[in-house]
Amino acid sequence: MAEVLVLVEHVDGAVKKVTYELLTLARRIGEPAAVLVGAGADAAIGGLAEYGAATVYVADAAELSAHPVAPKAEVLAKLVAEKAPAAVLVASTAEGKEVAARLAVRSGSGVITDAVDVSADATATQSIFGGATVVKSKVTTGTPIITVRTNSVAPEAAAGAGARVDVSVELSAAARSATIVDRVVQAKGGRPDLAEAAIVVSGGRGVGGAEGFGVIEALADSLGAAVGASRAATDAGWYPHQFQVGQTGKTVAPQLYVANGISGAIQHRAGMQTSKTVVVVNKDPEAPIFELADFGVVGDLFQVVPQLTEEITKRKG
Amino acid sequence: MREVDSETMKIVVCVKQVPDSWAEKTLGADNTLDRGSVDAVMNELDEYAVEEALRLQEAHGGEVIVLSMGPSQTTDTIRKALSMGADSGVHVIDDGLHGSDAVATSLALAKAIEGRGADLVIFGSESTDARMSVVPAMVAERLGLPQLTFSSSVSVEGSTVRTNRVTEYGYDVVEASLPALVSVVEKINEPRYPSFKGIMAAKKKKVETVDLAGLGVSADQVGLAGSWSAVEEAAARPPKAKGTIVTDDGAGGTAIADFLSAQKFI
Ligand SMILES: Cc1cc2nc3c(=O)[nH]c(=O)nc-3n(C[C@H](O)[C@H](O)[C@H](O)COP(=O)(O)OP(=O)(O)OC[C@H]3O[C@@H](n4cnc5c(N)ncnc54)[C@H](O)[C@@H]3O)c2cc1C
């Protein structure tokens, strides 16, 4: 059976859930092989095997982490050339899409981004125009390279051998030509990762200020959710930029999205439109966000949200 | 490596014409975006790329060339960049390009950039129609240029360019020697509006048109036939059932909790 390469998303070996989703999808197409670039293989391999990785290719030379994007593409390109996999699956993050882009050019392959499903013959389902149209696409030349959105499939465990195979790559001069000279990590807090969370609770201009986000965070914590924000809220400095949801922020597709004090501008909707269930609290009955709501309350969020939080806490007992 | 002095700093900025983001978008019979039926505008995110190019020019001197690939109405988008202040335009236009995917687009753009002696090539971070965010990385790969994408700040000093690359948890500071390729995010600046004077001046600026032969690209490398991915079928998603909207009467929070319980979220 041909291999299906899955690029592992991880921080120092702490593997992100999306990787297990990709391994689950990969099993439909062939034999999953995880590709781990960077340090932390020892911590990662157990989980990767648990979700079906027969092989774990490890490229952990320090040099690979010193440059953005290109080294990962070159590791994958080498494996594509050597192993002729049936497909390559990468998470649809900003960096993942760029890795896929470079790999496509390097390996002479087509690329499909933002798939929400992948079938056994590597046909990708995409949801385009803000979810209004569903298309099925195929790569017609080279190795299918597909980036898949988080939360597209429920990760299912299926034991794999998880055999470690070390890979070394001679980076091209071009890959070394841009260098990361500093990494700045901004506070994240103890909540689930925004892009991966099953529930996202967001606040917008209606929250009124940084203190107002206390109400949003309390609701999020009662649900075990991540916190998101509209651009109006992040631009005003009420909430950090990396929590912005939308066209120029993160794209999220959680099981539940709760929008509070957000009007529903097209740029915001672009980042949350494919959420499975949407709940809206807004005092303006004309706010376009209500068009997406499965359940909406026209009212003041400072009344509705604390009551909701209290009710959830009570019911969860 | 190349020292930038004010006489020679040359910036190519890539802009795409897209359907207005509010417009109802549809696919045509060949499963490509129906561009004829909607108002076309400059990709909103490329305005930030043009603005950043102009700011760098204001700081360092030199020249800003705007590059766009697309059908004939693309000249409007090129004119807009010229009226913001860019010096000249390059319009890649050929019927054979219709239906090009990202890989094919990146080939045409790379060929159009190659040989122009650009110190910096600047892109927007995403086109609002394709939403792929892949073309800048592909062009960097093709041209062997250092890739400094998703930049929330860009500065040039001597022959070094330094950017902040937005990441999942903050940002990376990335450095490279010129020539280099940059893409910018919308946090980077506030794009200017074209002034009346700018609009008048733009009418006299030169826009060069280039076809496939001029790029040295053969017809089978681009367009629908030369694209390496294809849309096989498309269907409108069945419209979402209308949700329940209630007005808060003092028990709005409880009403949501009831809904969430029924949906098994609590
Ligand atoms: C290039 C570009 C990129 C962009 N990218 C993004 C993006 O990624 N993400 C994004 O979100 N936006 C983005 N935007 C901005 C977008 O156009 C909107 O301006 C923004 O989403 C509005 O945020 P908002 O809904 O919080 O604010 P508003 O539109 O001001 O809406 C606030 C809402 O809160 C309601 N409200 C007020 N007080 C209360 C209260 N006490 N209780 C209940 N409801 C209340 C109001 O009725 C209103 O509907 C982008 C814009 C541009 C130009």
Ligand SMILES: Nc1ncnc2c1ncn2[C@@H]1O[C@H](COP(=O)(O)O)[C@@H](O)[C@H]1O
């Ligand atoms: N046809 C085109 N002409 C010029 N620039 C383009 C074109 N297509 C994409 N770009 C550039 O590539 C960026 C990313 O586009 P995309 O990868 O399609 O999301 C855009 O913001 C533009 O700067």
